[in-house]
Amino acid sequence: MSVEPRLAAEAAAQHAADARPDRRLLARPVARPAAVLIPLVAAAAALSLWVGRTSSGPAFGLGDAALAETILLEIRVPRMLLGLLVGGTLGLCGAALQGLLRNPLAEPGLLGASSGAALGAVLVFYFGLAAADSLLLPLGGVAGSIGALGLLYALAGRRAELVTIVLAGIAINALAAALTSLALNFAPSPYAALEILFWMLGSLADRSLVHVWLALPLMIPGWVLIAAAARGLDALTLGEEAAATLGYAPARTQWLVVGGTALAVGAAVAVSGVIGFVGLVVPHLLRPWTGHHPSRLLWPSFLAGAALTLAADIAIRLMPPGPELKLGVVTALIGAPFFLQLILRRSGGLGS
Amino acid sequence: MTLALDGIGVLYGTRIALEPVSLDLEPGELVGLIGPNGAGKSSLLKAIAGLVPHCGTAAWESRPLARMKRLERARTLAYLPQTQAAHWPIRVAELVALGRMPHLAFGEHPSTDDDAAVRWALEQCEALELADRRVDQLSGGERARALLARALAVRAPILLADEPIQSLDPYHQLKVMSVLRGYASLGALVVVVLHDLALAARFCTRLVLLSRGRVIGEGRPEDVLTPAALEDGYRVEPFFSRHDGELVVLPWRQAGDAGRRG
Numbered sequence: 001m002s003v004e005p006r007l008a009a010e011a012a013a014q015h016a017a018d019a020r021p022d023r024r025l026l027a028r029p030v031a032r033p034a035a036v037l038i039p040l041v042a043a044a045a046a047l048s049l050w051v052g053r054t055s056s057g058p059a060f061g062l063g064d065a066a067l068a069e070t071i072l073l074e075i076r077v078p079r080m081l082l083g084l085l086v087g088g089t090l091g092l093c094g095a096a097l098q099g100l101l102r103n104p105l106a107e108p109g110l111l112g113a114s115s116g117a118a119l120g121a122v123l124v125f126y127f128g129l130a131a132a133d134s135l136l137l138p139l140g141g142v143a144g145s146i147g148a149l150g151l152l153y154a155l156a157g158r159r160a161e162l163v164t165i166v167l168a169g170i171a172i173n174a175l176a177a178a179l180t181s182l183a184l185n186f187a188p189s190p191y192a193a194l195e196i197l198f199w200m201l202g203s204l205a206d207r208s209l210v211h212v213w214l215a216l217p218l219m220i221p222g223w224v225l226i227a228a229a230a231r232g233l234d235a236l237t238l239g240e241e242a243a244a245t246l247g248y249a250p251a252r253t254q255w256l257v258v259g260g261t262a263l264a265v266g267a268a269v270a271v272s273g274v275i276g277f278v279g280l281v282v283p284h285l286l287r288p289w290t291g292h293h294p295s296r297l298l299w300p301s302f303l304a305g306a307a308l309t310l311a312a313d314i315a316i317r318l319m320p321p322g323p324e325l326k327l328g329v330v331t332a333l334i335g336a337p338f339f340l341q342l343i344l345r346r347s348g349g350l351g352s
Numbered sequence: 353m354t355l356a357l358d359g360i361g362v363l364y365g366t367r368i369a370l371e372p373v374s375l376d377l378e379p380g381e382l383v384g385l386i387g388p389n390g391a392g393k394s395s396l397l398k399a400i401a402g403l404v405p406h407c408g409t410a411a412w413e414s415r416p417l418a419r420m421k422r423l424e425r426a427r428t429l430a431y432l433p434q435t436q437a438a439h440w441p442i443r444v445a446e447l448v449a450l451g452r453m454p455h456l457a458f459g460e461h462p463s464t465d466d467d468a469a470v471r472w473a474l475e476q477c478e479a480l481e482l483a484d485r486r487v488d489q490l491s492g493g494e495r496a497r498a499l500l501a502r503a504l505a506v507r508a509p510i511l512l513a514d515e516p517i518q519s520l521d522p523y524h525q526l527k528v529m530s531v532l533r534g535y536a537s538l539g540a541l542v543v544v545v546l547h548d549l550a551l552a553a554r555f556c557t558r559l560v561l562l563s564r565g566r567v568i569g570e571g572r573p574e575d576v577l578t579p580a581a582l583e584d585g586y587r588v589e590p591f592f593s594r595h596d597g598e599l600v601v602l603p604w605r606q607a608g609d610a611g612r613r614g
Contacts, residue, residue: 004418023466024467025445025449025471025474025483026445026446026449026462026466026467026470039505100498102439102440115498131458150553162549178577193508199373217529231453231456234450234453235450236439236451237437237438237439237440237447238433238439238447238450238499239433239435239439241398241401241403241431241433241435242432242433242437242502243433244401244402244403244451245401245402245403245426245429245430245431246426246453246454246506247422247423247425247427247454248422249422291442291443291446291452292440292441292442292486293440293442293446294440304375
């Protein structure tokens with residue numbers, strides 16, 4: 001049974017190719033973004049190990065080799081790794097969701113995974129468990145994001161339309177926000193409320209390698225699911241019917257992206273709090289550079305998200321002494337005006 | 353090699369969109385599905401493509417399409433949707449190359465064969481010069497040609513097209529129809545939903561006339577496009593003529609409206 005019956009077209013195509021072998025129509029997938037972004041990420045990671053809040057450089061101020069090693073291995077390495085993983089996850093998931101929804105305004109928080117994770121962590125604070133064991137905080141976040149995914153699945157159903165999923169995500173976001181407010185409202189003390197608020201602003205400070213090991217087992221399957229959806233995202237460029245007849249059923253692509261995002265972003269939020277705008281701005285910036293091809297945008301967005309997050313975290317450490325700025329605040333401060341400018345340039349003004 | 357439709361029917365909720373249809377469609381044919389709005393043309397096309405829940409089976413070479421592996425089915429049947437969607441402003445060559453996706457294994461990049469298929473498809477549609485343009489910078493006719501090339505690039509033995517000439521100027525209507533006929537003449541089965549009776553009569557080798565979810569006529573255009581069938585199916589009185597030995601059919605006036613002109 002021939003899989004591709006030999007149409008006379010085969011011969012015609014061969015003839016056309018032989019007659020004009022001058023130029024390939026399909027450029028090989030370019031390595032250009034990676035060639036720039038990988039060194040950029042490496043530089044940001046190296047700088048992240050170098051720059052400290054109170055001292056910088058290989059000697060770490062005091063000249064005590066043992067102390068320097070401790071600072072490097074137990075403070076700066078985990079912080080650098082988390083910046084890399086969290087930033088990369090946000091960039092990757094933002095690109096995947098924008099591809100799925102075919103909308104450049106989608107962002108990783110859209111489906112409720114990050115607000116679910118935030119709620120999970122807030123509940124840990126609320127019941128005073130964060131002091132008992134610092135690991136309960138990220139665990140609560142992970143549980144929250146998985147709970148949000150489960151709720152999304154229950155609300156939308158397996159063969160749900162995209163719009164149903166987005167609406168369910170909005171409902172979950174609203175519910176999680178309401179419950180978070182409730183926890184703040186009934187916080188046992190003003191100090192506890194402040195702690196919750198600060199945690200939600202997002203930060204990479206005071207994390208250890210344990211946080212890395214906690215997040216990775218969820219992030220890696222999340223990345224794998226999204227990588228498996230890459231072709232499906234390309235097919236969706238032609239709309240859902242054409243994608244289905246190209247062998248990439250939209251429902252499958254949809255759940256790969258939704259599940260992957262919920263796992264990876266939920267894990268990211270669980271260990272770092274809410275860090276906004278990275279997943280929105282990064283794919284937007286890179287899109288022209290990857291020929292607007294949804295699948296080619298994924299890994300460059302991972303790299304650029306990592307570089308941007310590391311850079312923002314380095315900037316925080318370079319600020320004058322005082323209360324440390326939270327990472328989520330910095331990304332929003334940079335991201336929001338930048339994004340507004342992108343929208344304005346895109347539409348030629350708000351009015352049009 | 354035959355596409356055997358056996359009792360294909362479509363139900364939307366409790367409304368019968370298409371009563372069970374059984375037909376054998378042969379390679380080399382350009383089959384026109386015609387009929388008034390809501391007759392079930394698109395439902396039939398979508399049921400064959402497996403896009404809507406339906407009863408009955410569509411089998412190619414005696415194998416039900418629904419039971420083929422997903423990429424094998426995608427290589428067997430190409431579908432050109434009515435919505436001319438291209439959601440990202442990618443290059444036209446890249447857009448057409450999406451038609452090669454069923455031929456690529458996981459992680460495999462397009463080969464020189466795929467490149468040749470894309471070039472061939474663009475040439476068929478007189479769209480080779482558009483290859484490096486961005487999709488969002490095309491006119492309506494150019495976009496239709498690019499998307500048709502995408503469907504041809506699959507090189508499937510079955511091509512289904514849902515109203516491919518809707519909203520195109522006369523030049524592009526003729527262009528698209530002749531591309532579809534050319535593809536059928538290479539040995540493919542092409543099934544196309546049409547509203548234009550004149551083009552259906554001229555280009556199709558076979559017509560299936562549907563009305564109210566039922567097939568009311570089927571065969572060569574001369575045999576299907578009779579005054580009685582058109583009055584029954586479309587509620588119009590046709591104008592018939594011949595030009596260069598070919599049948600010309602135009603809907604002339606609403607049926608039962610003989611007193612008035614127009």
